[in-house]
Amino acid sequence: MAACRHCCSCLRLRxxxxxxxxxxxxxxxxxxxxxxxxxxxxxFRAVAVDLGSRxxxxxxxxxxxxxxxxxxxxxxxxxVMVTAVSKTKPSPSQFMPLVVDxxxxxxxxxxxxxxxxxxxxxxxDKEILTSRVIDRSIRPLFPAGYFYDTQVLCxxxxxxxxxxxxxxxxxxASVALSLSDIPWNGPIVMMExxxxxxxxxxxxxxxxxxxxxxxxxxxxxxxxxxxIGVTKRTPQKLFTPSPEIVEYTHKLSMERLYAVFTxxxxxxxxxxxxxxxxxxxxxxxxxxxxxxxxxxEIIESFNVVAKEVFRSIILNEYKRCDGRDLTSLRNINCxxxxxxxxxxxxxxxxxxTQVLCTVTFDSLESSLKSDxxxxxxxxxxxxxxxxxxxFPPYATNEIGKVTGVNRRELGHGALAEKALYPVIPKDxxxxxxxxxxxxxxxxxxxxxxACGGSLALMDAGVPIxxxxxxxxxxxxxxxxxxxxxxxxxxxxxxxxxxxxYNGDMDxxxxxxxxxxxxxxxxxxLPGIPIKIVMEAIQQASVxxxxxxxxxxxxxxxxxxxxxxxxxxxxxxxVPLSKRAKFVGPGGYHLKKLQAETxxxxxxxxxxxxxxxxPTPSAMHEARDFxxxxxxxxxxxxxxxxxxxxxxxxEIRDTGVMVKLYPNMxxxxxHNTQLDQRKIKHPTALGLEVGQEIQxxxxxxxxxxxxxxxxxxxxxxxxxxxxxxxxxxxSIVMGESISQSSSNSTQ
Numbered sequence: 001m002a003a004c005r006h007c008c009s010c011l012r013l014r015x016x017x018x019x020x021x022x023x024x025x026x027x028x029x030x031x032x033x034x035x036x037x038x039x040x041x042x043x044f045r046a047v048a049v050d051l052g053s054r055x056x057x058x059x060x061x062x063x064x065x066x067x068x069x070x071x072x073x074x075x076x077x078x079x080v081m082v083t084a085v086s087k088t089k090p091s092p093s094q095f096m097p098l099v100v101d102x103x104x105x106x107x108x109x110x111x112x113x114x115x116x117x118x119x120x121x122x123x124x125d126k127e128i129l130t131s132r133v134i135d136r137s138i139r140p141l142f143p144a145g146y147f148y149d150t151q152v153l154c155x156x157x158x159x160x161x162x163x164x165x166x167x168x169x170x171x172x173a174s175v176a177l178s179l180s181d182i183p184w185n186g187p188i189v190m191m192e193x194x195x196x197x198x199x200x201x202x203x204x205x206x207x208x209x210x211x212x213x214x215x216x217x218x219x220x221x222x223x224x225x226x227x228i229g230v231t232k233r234t235p236q237k238l239f240t241p242s243p244e245i246v247e248y249t250h251k252l253s254m255e256r257l258y259a260v261f262t263x264x265x266x267x268x269x270x271x272x273x274x275x276x277x278x279x280x281x282x283x284x285x286x287x288x289x290x291x292x293x294x295x296x297e298i299i300e301s302f303n304v305v306a307k308e309v310f311r312s313i314i315l316n317e318y319k320r321c322d323g324r325d326l327t328s329l330r331n332i333n334c335x336x337x338x339x340x341x342x343x344x345x346x347x348x349x350x351x352x353t354q355v356l357c358t359v360t361f362d363s364l365e366s367s368l369k370s371d372x373x374x375x376x377x378x379x380x381x382x383x384x385x386x387x388x389x390x391f392p393p394y395a396t397n398e399i400g401k402v403t404g405v406n407r408r409e410l411g412h413g414a415l416a417e418k419a420l421y422p423v424i425p426k427d428x429x430x431x432x433x434x435x436x437x438x439x440x441x442x443x444x445x446x447x448x449x450a451c452g453g454s455l456a457l458m459d460a461g462v463p464i465x466x467x468x469x470x471x472x473x474x475x476x477x478x479x480x481x482x483x484x485x486x487x488x489x490x491x492x493x494x495x496x497x498x499x500x501y502n503g504d505m506d507x508x509x510x511x512x513x514x515x516x517x518x519x520x521x522x523x524x525l526p527g528i529p530i531k532i533v534m535e536a537i538q539q540a541s542v543x544x545x546x547x548x549x550x551x552x553x554x555x556x557x558x559x560x561x562x563x564x565x566x567x568x569x570x571x572x573x574v575p576l577s578k579r580a581k582f583v584g585p586g587g588y589h590l591k592k593l594q595a596e597t598x599x600x601x602x603x604x605x606x607x608x609x610x611x612x613x614p615t616p617s618a619m620h621e622a623r624d625f626x627x628x629x630x631x632x633x634x635x636x637x638x639x640x641x642x643x644x645x646x647x648x649x650e651i652r653d654t655g656v657m658v659k660l661y662p663n664m665x666x667x668x669x670h671n672t673q674l675d676q677r678k679i680k681h682p683t684a685l686g687l688e689v690g691q692e693i694q695x696x697x698x699x700x701x702x703x704x705x706x707x708x709x710x711x712x713x714x715x716x717x718x719x720x721x722x723x724x725x726x727x728x729x730s731i732v733m734g735e736s737i738s739q740s741s742s743n744s745t746q
Contacts, residue, residue, distance in 0.1 A: 043061055043228075044059065044060075044061040044062045045059065045060055045061050045224055045227055045228055046058065046059035046060075047059075047220045047223055047224055048220075049216050049217055049219075049220040050216075051213050051216065051217075052213070054075055054076065054163070055075065056073065056074075056075050056168075056171070056217060056220070057073070057074045057075070058071060058072075058073050058171070058175055058220055058221065058224065059071065059072050059074075060072070060175065060176075060179050060224065060228070061228075063081055064081065064083050067083035067084060067085050067176070067180075068084055068085050068086055068180040068181060068182055069083065069084040069085075069175075069176035069177055069178070069179045069180025069181075069182065070082070070083045070084075070176055070179075071172050071175035071176045071179060072157070072172070073168040073169075073171050073172040073175065074168070075163040075167075075168055076160050076162055076163040077158055077159075077160035077162075077163070078158060078159045078160045078162070078163035078164070078165050078168060079156075079157040079158045079168070080154055080155065080156055080157060080165050080168040080169045080172050081154075081155045081157050081172065082152065082153065082154045082155075082169060082172030082173050082175065082176045083152070083153050083155075083176055084150070084151070084152050084173070084176040084177045084180050084182060085150070085151050086148050086149065086150040086151075086180075086182040087148050087149045087150075088148070088233070088236070089148070089236070090147050090148055090235075090236060090237060090239070091147050091148060091149045093147060094147065094239070094296050094299075094300075095147065096139060096142055096146060096147060096150075097147065097148070097149045097150065098135060098138075098139055098142070098150045098151075098152070099149075099150070099151045099152070100131045100132075100134045100135040100138070100151075100152045100154075100173070101123075101127075101131055101151075101152070101153050101154065102127050102130040102131045102134065102154040102156075102166070102169050103120070103123070103127060103153070103154065103155055103156065104120075104124065104126070104127055104156045104159075104165070105120060105155065105156050105157075106120065108156040108157055108158050108159045109159050109161075125410060125414070126166075128407050128410055128411075129410065129411060129414055130154075130166040130169060130170075131154075131407075132407060132411045133166070133170065133190055133192055134152065134154070134169060134170050134173050134190070136190065136522055136523075137170060137173070137174075137188055137189070137190035138152065138173055138174070138177060138184070138186065138188065140523065140524050140525060140526060141184055141185045141186050141188065141526055142183065142184055142185075143183050143185070143235070143238055144238065144240055145237075145238035145239035145240040146183060146235060146238060146239075147239050148235065150182065152173050152176065152177070154169040154172060154173065156169075170189060170190055171189065171217060171221075174186050174187040174188055174189065174221060175187065175221050175224070178221050178222075178224075178225050178230070179224060179225060179228060179230055180230070181230065181231060181232055181233040182232070182233065183232050183233065183234075183235060184232075185526055186221075187217075187218050187221040187222065188218075188527075189210075189214040189217065189218075190521075191207070191210070191519070191521045191523075191533075192519065192520050192521065193206075193516075193518065193519040193520075194418040194421070194422075194517065194518050194519075195422070195511075195515070195516050195517055195518065195519075196422045196517070197422045197423065197465075197466070197511065197512055197514055197515040197516070197517050198515045198516060199514070199515045199516075200515065200516060200537065200538075200541055202515075203515070203516045203519075203537070204534055204537060207530070207533065207534075208530070211530055239296060239300075240300070241297045241298075241300045241301040241304060242293075242297065244290075245286065245290055245293060245297055245298065245301045246301045246304050246305065248286065248289060248290075248301075249282060249286060249301040249302055249304070249305045250305050250308075252281075252282045252285055252286070253278050253279075253282045253302065253305055253306070254305060254309055256278045257275065257278060257305070257306055257309040257310075258309055258313070260274045260275055260278070261309060261310055261313055261321045262313060262319070262321070264321075264322060264323030266321070266322075267352060268352050268442045268496070268497065268498075269397060271321065271498070275306065279302050279306075282302055283298050283299065283302060286298045286301065286302075306502075307502045310498070310502045311476050311502060311503075314326075314476045314490050314492070315476055315478055315488060315490055318490070320492065320496075320499065321496070321498065321499075322351075322496065326490055326491065326492055326493065327493045327539060327542070327543070328493065328494075329350070329471075329493060329494045329543060329546060329547065330350050330351030330352075330353075330494055330496075331349075331350070331351060332348075332349065332350050332547065332550045332551075333347075333348075333349040334346065334347070334348055334349070334451075334455055334550065334551055334553075334554040334555075335347040335554065336455050336456070336458070336459040336554055336555050337459050338356070340563075340565070341565060342358050342359070342360075343358075343359050343360055343361050343460045343562070343563060343565075343566045343567070344358065344359030344456045344457060344458075344459040344460020344461070344462070344563075345357065345358045345359070345456055345459060346452050346453075346455035346456040346459055347452070348448050348451045348452035348455060349440075350444070350448055350451075350494070351442055351443070351494075351496070352440050352441075352442035353438075353440060353441055353442050353443055353444060353445055353448050354438070354439045354440035354441075354448075355436055355437065355438055355439065355445060355448040355449050355451075355452040356436075356437045356439055356452070357434060357435065357436045357437075357449065357452035357453045357455065357456040358434070358435050358456060359432060359433070359434055359456045359457055359459070359460040359462070360432075360433045360435070361430040361431070361432060361460070361562075361566060361567045362430060362431045362433065362567070362612070362614075363430065363431065363567075363569070363600040363602065363610075363612035364384060364429070364430065364431055364602070364610070364612075365431075365600055365602050365612070366431045366600075367383055367384040367431045384428065384430070384431040384432065385417070385420075385421060385424045385428075385431075385432045385434075386417065386431075386432070386433050386434070387413050387416050387417035387420060387433075387434040387435075387436060387449070387453055388405075388413050388433065388434070388435050388436070389409050389410075389412045389413030389416060389436045389438070389445075389446070389449055390405075390409060390435065390436065390437045390438065391408070391409050391412070391438045391441065391445065392437070392438070394439075395438045395439060395440055395441040395445075396441050412445065412446040412449065413436065413446075413449070415446045415450075415508065415510075415518060415520050416436060416446050416447075416449035416450045416453060416470070416510075417434075418510075418517065418518040419447075419450040419453075419468055419470055419510035419511070419517050419518040420434070420450060420453050420454060420457070420464075420468055420517070421517070422465075422517045423454075423464040423465045423466050423467075423468055423512065423517070424457075424462070424464060425462070425463055425464070425465070428462065428463075429569045430567060430569065430612075432457075432462060434453045434456060434457065436449035436452060436453060441497065442496055442497045443472065443494075443495050443496040443497040443498075443499065443500055444470075444471070444472035444494065444495060444500075444508070446470070446508060447469075447470030447471055447472055447508055447510060448470075450468055450469065450470035450510045450518075451468070451469050451470060451547065451551060453468075454467050454468040454469065454551070455467075455551060455554065455555060457558070458555050458557065458558040458559065459555060459559065460558075460559070460562065460563070460566070461558055461559040461560070461561055461562035461563065461566075462558055463558050464558055465512075466512035466513065466514065467512065467513075467548055467551055467552065467556075468510060468511065468512055468517060469510065469511075469512075469544050469547040469548045469551060470508060470509065470510030470511075470518070470544070470547075471493065471494055471508075471509065471510075471540050471543045471544055471547060472494065472495050472500070472506055472507065472508045472509075473491055473492065473493060473495070473505070473507040473508075473509070473536045473539055473540050473543075474491070474492035474495035474499045474500060474503040474504075474505060474506065474507070475489060475490070475491055475492070475503055475504045475505035475507070475528070475532065475536070476489065476490045476492065476499075476502075476503050476504060477489040477504050477525065477528075486525075486528065486529065486532075489532060491532070491535055491536055491539050493539055493540070493543045494543060503524075504523070504524050504525050504528075505521065505522065505523050505524060505525070505528065505536075506521075506522040507519075507520075507521050507522075507523075507533075507536045507540070508520045508521075508522075509536075509537060509540040509541075509544070510544070511541075511544060512548075513544075513545055513548055516537075516541075521533075564616070565615055565616075566615075567612060567613060567614050567615065568612075568613050568615075568616055568619045569610060569611065569612045569613070570610075570611050570613075570619065570623075571604070571608060571609070571610055571611075572608070572609050572611060572626065573607055573608060574607055574608075574609055574630070575607055576606065576607060576700065576702065577700045578630050579607070580665070580667075580706050581629065581630060581665045582609075582626070582629065582630055584629070584665075589629050593622060593625050593626070593629075596621070596625065597613070597618050597621040597622045597625060598613070598614055598618050599611055599612060599613045599614075599618055599619065599622040600612040611626075638660070638697050639697065640697065640698065640699050641696065641697070641698070642696070642697055643694055643695070643696050643697075643714065644660050644694075644695055644696075644697055645660075645692050645693075645694060645695075646658035646659065646660050646669070646692065646693055646694075646695045646709065647659050647690065647691075647692055648687060648688065648689055648690060648691045648692075648693065649666045649689065650666065650689060651682050651683065651687065651688070651689060652668070652682070653681060654668065654670060654671060655668050655669050655670040655671045655673075655674065655682060656668075656669050656674070656682050656687055657669075658693070658695065658709065660695075660697075667706065667707045667709065669695065669709050669710075669711065672712070673709065673710040673711060673712050673713075674687070674711050674712060675711065675712055675715065676712055676715050693711055694711065694714055695709040695710060695711050695714075696709065696710050696711075696713045696714055697709060698710065
């Protein structure tokens with residue numbers, strides 16, 4: 001979020017006044033840590049901003065001084081360093097070449113990476129998502145036509161597990177750019193949220209509180225800027241079309257564009273084709289009229305005029321290019337149970353945006369492990385709900401490589417996942433994966449994924465607490481060029497792709513009939529009044545309820561039970577005496593069980609195992625298998641202290657494997673229990689496979705359930721032999737022997 005230079009009701013730009021900021025109390029000014037230490041000629045400066053129960057410390061001038069701008073932001077014991085560098089020569093790219101990278105270091109948590117290289121490799125989802133939110137925040141504040149390679153790097157220096165480093169990183173980016181000579185119209189803070197289905201009024205109150213404190217951070221940053229005396233560089237060139245070419249383009253194409261944008265029979269493809277035809281004709285005439293103009297000027301001139309015509313129709317006629325009024329939804333169609341074999345599925349169609357969502361259940365062992373820094377600080381945290389978003393090229397009538405997940409797909413999937421997460425039951429016995437594949441795209445596919453995902457979850461029988469829907473709100477503004485203020489505006493419900501492209505905002509909000517679960521604001525202006533934000537939330541809430549009513553006509557609540565072909569999970573009790581047999585030597589039985597039936601077995605506690613089967617038939621097979629390997633009819637007839645005949649089945653270096661009865665799992669009779677003498681190998685006693693020997697049975701080991709047998713005890717006094725097996729037993733038996741001797745003497 002950001003602040004306007006004129007009033008406190010705006011998001012994104014300047015502080016409320018030019019006077020000294022008052023941040024640390026009713027009668028105290030900003031606490032400036034006026035530490036003026038020399039670091040290679042640069043003066044160290046720092047400020048501290050009181051944010052209620054926490055303090056935000058911002059400093060610059062000590063680290064990374066070769067960067068155009070550098071800052072360290074710290075809260076508690078979490079610290080992030082951010083640097084900003086921008087080239088002074090323009091890029092050949094015809095867009096703003098901005099790169100933002102947020103990187104986490106295991107050393108910041110006092111750990112070493114656990115991968116085979118023992119160093120940071122690749123970027124985690126957390127790092128990519130944080131980089132994206134910073135990019136969206138700072139990009140609109142560069143001057144129009146500023147096509148200079150710019151890089152913002154955020155490095156996690158220390159993390160305490162309490163204060164969120166991504167919040168510090170976005171503030172650090174704002175500080176680094178503000179203190180640099182790079183042309184940038186900040187400082188800011190961005191607005192994005194996940195919520196536990198809270199009421200709209202509470203959500204709005206939270207935003208207002210956030211704006212209040214971001215104003216204080218902005219004032220602190222500007223205090224540093226003023227103290228250091230920052231002077232912004234003048235770029236060699238800003239790549240904007242000349243007014244003369246724009247004016248001529250307007251004459252050539254305005255009427256034809258107006259006709260296309262007011263022809264409501266067009267769909268996405270036909271409208272794009274019609275506009276492209278006008279573009280080609282116009283560009284040809286512009287090249288003849290302005291032979292010296294470069295290609296970018298001609299292309300951008302047409303873009304400027306097309307955007308102006310499109311926006312003027314909305315502002316002046318309150319109509320949109322598909323014929324809807326400003327608050328109407330596109331036509332919505334929903335289907336569920338698309339394919340019987342799937343655990344859950346749904347097709348959500350809103351206008352020309354079509355999303356197929358599927359639900360898959362798997363064992364809790366398949367849960368996603370948490371971010372590596374969170375894991376380093378707090379241990380492994382399992383995530384048993386995930387939503388994966390896919391956007392293939394055919395969704396927009398294009399061709400392209402189908403590779404791994406890109407940053408855009410990751411971001412859209414994360415937003416839809418945040419929208420659904422609060423309604424997922426926390427004690428669900430399976431890991432849930434929702435996949436959302438965009439089959440057609442004409443705006444707001446992430447919110448369509450939230451709607452389709454909600455339908456698919458109910459179709460799968462997941463007892464979600466409430467249905468979830470999402471919608472995107474757009475914005476078209478008219479600005480006062482002299483004052484730089486928003487003079488007039490229109491909010492658009494359920495925007496098309498072209499309305500997102502030509503508009504000023506993509507404001508996505510999701511939730512239930514009760515409240516809000518997720519929000520993401522992509523604002524393309526330097527700042528918007530908080531009044532517009534509140535109106536957008538209200539307009540989205542009305543649309544959200546309307547969408548939920550339509551969805552409820554298809555399926556209004558989760559199915560009472562999961563589908564017959566769905567997975568099942570059962571808990572089995574395995575006493576310690578049977579555990580060795582259940583697991584098998586080296587886990588042989590469990591591996592065989594999983595290979596032959598497809599089930600997954602995980603241990604819950606000492607005597608409890610959880611069995612996950614992908615289908616009921618697999619569970620039936622597993623049940624029979626488990627019954628068979630645990631079958632042990634004669635086990636209960638063994639008598640403690642009795643002598644039995646055992647058959648040697650295998651000779652090992654450490655002892656011999658023996659069986660007391662045919663269906664018994666062979667157990668190890670260790671060298672130490674074969675004879676009174678110390679032997680290194682059973683062959684020293686002449687033992688062979690198939691030979692029968694006498695052994696004494698001493699029950700099961702209470703620690704691991706293994707059968708305790710001894711041959712040595714039959715060749716020595718019982719007291720000393722039993723003592724080597726179980727001290728407590730030796731005492732009891734010793735007392736019993738003593739009493740027997742005493743009785744005999746009497």
